[in-house]
Amino acid sequence: MDTHVLVVGTSRENQVVIQAALPSYELSFAQDGKQALECIARLSDLVLILIDATGDILDALMLLHAMEQDPRCAVMLIAHGGDGNSILHPPLTAAGVSKQVAQVLQKKGSKLLNEQAFLFNAIFWQAPMGITISHGIGPIDGSINEVFRVNPRFEEITGWTSEELKSIGWAAITHPDDLQADLEQFRRLQAGEISNYSLQKRYRKPDGSFVWVSMVVASLQIQNNHSYSHICLVQDISKRKEAEQRLAESERSKSILLSHLPGLAYRTKYDHDWTVLYVSNGCKALTGYDPESLLHNRDICFNDLIVPLYQQEIREEWARVLPLHQTFTYEYEIIKADGQRCWVWETGQGLYGQHDEVLELEGIILDISDRKKIQHELMFLNEHDMWTGLYNRRYLEQVLRMDANLHRSFKRAVLAVNLSPLHTASMTYGFQYTQxxxxxxxxxxxxxxxxxxxxxxxxxYRFSFYVKNYHDTEDLIAFCKRISSLLETFLIIEGINWGIGIVEIGKGTTKDVEQLLRNVLVASEKALQQLHGDSSYCFFDKAMEEQLYQEEEITAELSRIAAGEGNGSLFLNYQPILDLGTNKIVGFEALARLQIPSLGLIPPLQFIPITEKTKLIIPLGDSIILQALRFLNTVQSHGYSDITLSINISAIQLLKHDFTANLLRMIKAMQVDPHSICLEITESVFANNYQDINKVLGQLQSLGIQIAIDDFGTGYSSLARERELNINCLKIDKSFIDKLMTLTDEQAITGDIISMAHKLGHCVVAEGIEHERQLQYLKKSNCDKIQGYLISRPVDEKASLALLKAQS
Known part of the structure; x- marks a missing residue:
């Protein structure tokens, strides 16, 4: 009686179960299909072959195909899928195996044959991989006339149908780059040199695209009439290949990145030494140490590279971010192998275990020395004056803001050394001299x-001291004297004055740094106006604070007036000008007045400089000119056609590109004669832009407008230069007229000024005449015209017309 059972390719665990299930049978075990075929040929009493198809499906197919051709005994499969008694499903049990084996062995020969065919077809047609079986077909045989079987999965993978494949052969659809290797292996298989081979290759699909497959080809040892038989199994690995390609590209990009990284990539333990487990080749360039020197702390640990100042800070930052799973980012210095320091930027993250414990750290460290150098240079430029190397105003403001909340008992003060006279010296001696x-x-x-x-x-032209922790005001005064003592050694020789302003920071002092520095500037400017010596310094006080407040109020009101708003008013008074030859009023000077409800009447010397500093002189100046021309029109309409009107003009107005054109438009609008207009300018306008201003004056003269220099003798000009100027008249400053009350006629030079002006062809007007003695001197010196309180104070339009009417 046949009692032999052959078990193929199953596990040790399954072998134990099978032995328990079939105690009355003699069992033989084969590891693979080759051993199984040898056993089949040797065993004559074989009743059952039990094949494990859960592992190598190729062995199962080869054996089933062989038994299909020569059905000597029953065949059963161990498989995960499929139905019927001939299929055992894992996990195996002794009772289940015993029962199903008994049922299969009860079947007769024809039924066994059908069962084997069923098992083969179950695997062949339903397998999740492509399968072909060929008999006597070579890859380049062309049309296939013998048995050729292709399962649906193979057709799906390649895109070719069984009939198409049979007509063209598999060599025709193999990628040219893969064909030679495939043919060589297939030749060896046919020659019996090898029993199987595996290959990763590409099949060309009908649409021209290619699909990557993992292919296993094995010969079938079957006694039949075919010249040669083999089986081919293929699995689609296109996605795996794409992933491999992406991985390879990623690795290549990573390699390129690391090779060009201005630093290193690392992986370390989370320990005191930051023990290095991996470090890229950039380690050498960054630290001066070979990567091997840092690995596992062989020669030096990474912690020793870090400048000690940063070691604890770095440890604390890692301890902060790791529990939060945040990214670590820090800038610090390391010490290179040659002892030099190097700024680096590190960013990294933790690698965590199943229980959220920190396993390792990984990240990159970049060399930022160049960036830090530029950053420090920019910071230096931002906080320092380039010529002197001293800290600048921006830095002082920062320090003052940081110290703003210091206790009031901690004495602080700011002192400003004002050297603004250097500006005038620069115009005379040049920029390099003042530098x-x-x-x-x-x-x-x-x-x-x-x-x-x-x-x-x-x-x-200003320096500032920020003094802290002094004792009292006397300390600051002594400090100012030391400053003056140092400066006078060379500034007095150069003829340059200076002033020192002082602001003590304490109770009641503004915390506004801008205002604080403005206050000390005001104090320094006042000190500059004082005599030298002990009085070259000045403390900012309540009076100055009130002056600043008034200036702000005036500025605000002037802005509102210029915009056509506000409660204040900008109006004109007119001071008569008397011709000494005829003893009649021949003209008026228009004098601006400002009335503000909160401050009352503001003197011109107080608000005119503000209009020039704020550039409000442009819109307000136009308003003044219009009022003056309207007055001139009124005077002339009353029959006084020979009356002239003098209007004060600033350099800012003159240098405006459309000043002349705008003035002409207003003259035409007011219907007045340009010959009746005289524009007064001060000598100071020639300190800058001399050529430009003189050119404008020449254009105005060509239109018939008269030009006069106001306050002559106190400013920039000289009699020698008057010949070059496009002017018609000199107005002698009141200071020369005042001296006529104390000097003898022989001592006074006013007559000489008049004489020289006449020789230059200029008319002369004396200002500020208040006494008869002054009048008599001027008459004797042949002065042309005068104005002052002796004749009349400045009056409004109505009073001016009354004066004209009275003299006629």
Whole structure:
């Protein structure tokens, strides 16, 4: 009686179960299909072959195909899918195996044959991989006339139908780059040199695209009439290949990135030494150490590279971000192998275990030395004056803001050394001259600096000291005297004055840094106006604060007036000008007046400089000119056609590109004669832009407008230069007229000024005549015209017309 059972390719665990299930049978075990075929040929009493198809499906197919051709015994499969008694489903049990084996062995020969065919077809047609079986077909045989079987999955993978494949052969659809290797392996298989081979290759699909497959080809040892038989299994690995390609590209990009990284990539332990587990080749360039030197702390641990100042800070930052699963980012310095320091930027993250414990750290460290150098340079430029190297105003403002909340008992003060007279010196001697003076001042004042005394250059011609922790006001006065003592050694020789303003920061002092520095500027300007010596310094006080408040009020009101708003008024008074030859009024000077409800009547010397500083002189100046021309029109309409009107004009107005054209439009609008108009300018306008201003004056003269220099003798011009100027008249300043009351006629030079002006062809007007003695002197000196309180104070339009009417 046949009692032999052959078990193929199953596990040790399954073998134990099968032995328990079939105690009355003699069992043989084969590891693979080759051993199984040898056993089949040797065993004559074989009743059952039990094949495990859960592992190598190729062995199962080869055996089933062989038994299909020569059905000597029953065949059963161990498989995950399928129905019927001939299929055992894992996990195996002894009872289940015993029962199903008994049922299969009860079947007769024809039924066994059908069962084997069923098992083969179950695997062949339903397998999740492509399968072909060929008999006597070579890859380049062309049309296939013998048995050729293709399962649906193979057709799906390649895109070719069984009939199409049979007509063209598999070589025709193999990628040219893969064909030679496939043919060589297939030749060896046919020659019996190998029993199977595997290959990754590409099949060409009908649409021209290619699909990657993993292919296994094995010969079938079957006794039949075919010249040759083999089986081919293929799995679609296109997605895997794409993933591999992406991975390879990623690895290549990573390799390129790391090779060009201005630093290193790392993976370390989370321990005290930051033990290095991996470090890229950039380690050498960044640290000066070979990567191997840092690996596992062989020669040096990474912690020792970090400048000690940062070691604890870095540890604390890692401890903060790791529990939060945040990214670590930090900038610090390392010490390279040659001892030099290098700024680096590190970013990294933790690698965590199943229980959220930190396993390792990974990240990159980049060299940012160049960036830090530029950053420090920019910071230096941002906080320092380039010529002197001193801290600048921006830095002083920062320090003052940081110290703003210090206790009131901690005495602080700001002192400003004002050297604005250097501006005039620059016009005379040139820019380089003043720069050298500034450098000398800087070097001299530096000796006064201490931990409690900071020196800054806060303006082109100003230095500021920030003094802290002094005892009392006397200390500040003594400090000012030391400053003056240092400066006078070379500034007095150069003829340059200076003033020192002082603001003590304490109770009641503004915390607004801008306002604080403005206050000390005001104090320094007032000090500059004082006599030298002990009085070259000035403390900012309530009077100055009130003056600043008034200036702000005036500025605000002037802005509103210029915009056609506000409660204040800008109006004109007119002071008569008397011709000494005829003893008649021949003209008026228009004088601007400002009335503000909260401050009352504001003197011109107080608000005119504000209009020039704020550039409000442009819109307000137009308003003044219109009022003056309207007055002139009124006077002339009353029959006084020979009356002239003088209007004060600033350099800012003159240099406006459309001043002349705009003036002509207003003259035409008011219907007045240009010959009746005289524009008065001060000598100071020639300090800058001399050529430009003189050219404008020439254009105005060509239109018939008269030009007069106001306050002559106190400013920039000289009699020698008057010949070059496009002017018609000189108005002698009141200071010369006042001196006529104290000087003898022989001592006074006013007559000489008049004489020289006449020789230059200019008319002369004397201002500020208040006494008869002055009048008599001027008559004797042949002065042309006069104006002053002796004749009349400035009056309004109605009173001016009355004066004209009275003299006629």
């Amino acid at each position: 050298e003076i500034i450098k000398k001042v800087s070097n001299s004042l530096l000796v006064l600096c201490t931990n409690q005394c900071l020196l800054c250059k806060t303006h082109e």
